[in-house]
Amino acid sequence: MAHKTTVRDVAAAAGVSPATASRALSGHPSVNPEMARRVLKASHELGYSANVFARALRTQRTDTIGMVVPSISNPYFVVAVEAVEKVLADTDRSLILCDSRDSVATESARINLLVQRMVDGLLVIPVSTEGSAAAVRTAACQLPLVQFDRFADGAGTDFVGSDDGEGIRQCIDHLRSRGCASVAYVGARPSTSTAAERLRAFLDHTADRPVPDHWVQLGDFSAEWGRRAADAMLQAGPLPDGIVCGADVIAVSLLSTLRAASVDVPGEVMVVSYDDSTLGSLTVPSLTSVRQPVASMAREAVRLLDHRARHADASIRKSVFDPQLVVRDSSGG
Structure with missing residues (x-):
């Protein structure tokens, strides 16, 4: 032998x-x-x-961080994962990624798996404001955990995200500055903190000009929903002057559906969106979208994980970053 x-x-x-x-x-x-x-x-x-696990038993460290995202097919989550991985690589640590497939049950199983794999900490983008809380709260009792981008109510963990209300305000102000008297919203049902806050901000900032029910289209963060919402608005009658989309993954297919129906964007309808993903720069016209400082958010999330590892009883911290609207051709350039 x-x-x-x-x-x-x-x-x-x-x-x-x-x-x-x-x-x-x-x-x-x-x-x-x-x-x-x-x-x-x-x-x-x-x-x-x-032997990584034997060494972990001796040192109480594996130099790995787990990350659970709702859907790796969403371009924004890909950007977030890449940003976190880069921060970890700079400190000779590795990332273990899990996709919860927009399922609370799958998310809970993935979180439990990563805890069993003895990761040094967890970053979680929750699937649901309410449904994700139990699994997140339980894991946070066992290791450092930071919620990223979204949060589950009552989970009692550190959080890093951006100001969704401010991002939507910038969208509305921009469209109105371009002469849009009527504005619609296409987003996700308010089952996540980001969807809820973006919808709330839209309704607050358009309260002075009531929006018809059929101009508030709520589904999920998917390309298919963007297509279906665009079809519904086309069938319902006259289009608004502007449309705010809750995410680029929605806006990209909405844009293509409007173009297929010979709707001139931005001539007839202006479109703005959220996330400023790589998809937005590839659309025709290019997409005006809210950029979140994902690199800074990733650095802060890892910093909070490290701080929590050293100070388990520290007070809960919430870091919220300001977003910025990036203006492109879909709203007149």
Whole structure:
């Protein structure tokens, strides 16, 4: 039977003690940099691979963070995941990603799986304001957890997001500055904190000019819903001067449906949206959309995870960033 390389073999090859080799391989800061370099070089040459779970039991760390998102098919969540992964990579940590498939039950199972995998912390974008609370709250009792972008009511965790109300205000003000007297809204049902806040802000900022019921279209954050909502508005009669979409994934298919019906955007109808994803720059016309500072949000989320790991009893923190409307051709450039 072939000899299995051990940490003692690595230590002998590097000319250090097994204890020093073990500390070097776990990234312990007390190890002299030159010794650490020799240990890592010997480890690579001998093909040594540490048992991650055994090391985790010793150090109480795996250098991994779990992240659960509602749907990886949504371009905004892809951007969020990439931003978090970049922050973690800068500190030699890894990300384990799970897709909850917009299901509270699947989300709960994924969160539990990551806890069992001994991740050092969790970032969760909840599926539901109410339905996600129990799983998030339970996991937060076992390890550091930050809710990102959305929050579940009563979960009792740190939160990082952007000011959805401010983003919608910028959309309404922009459309009105371009001469839109009537404005419609196409978004998701208020079952998540972001959907609820964007709808609430839209209704608040259009209260002085009542919006007909058929101009408030609520479904889900999907391309299919954008198409169906556009069809419904086309069939209902005269279109509004402007349309605010609750997410780019909705707006992209709404734009294509309007174009297929020979509706001139922005000549007849102006369209603005939320998320400023890469999809928006590829549409014809290019999409005016609210940009969230995702990179800054990701850095703050990881910082809060690290702070919670060191100070488990610290007061709950809520970090909210200001968004910015990026004006493109769909609202007149």
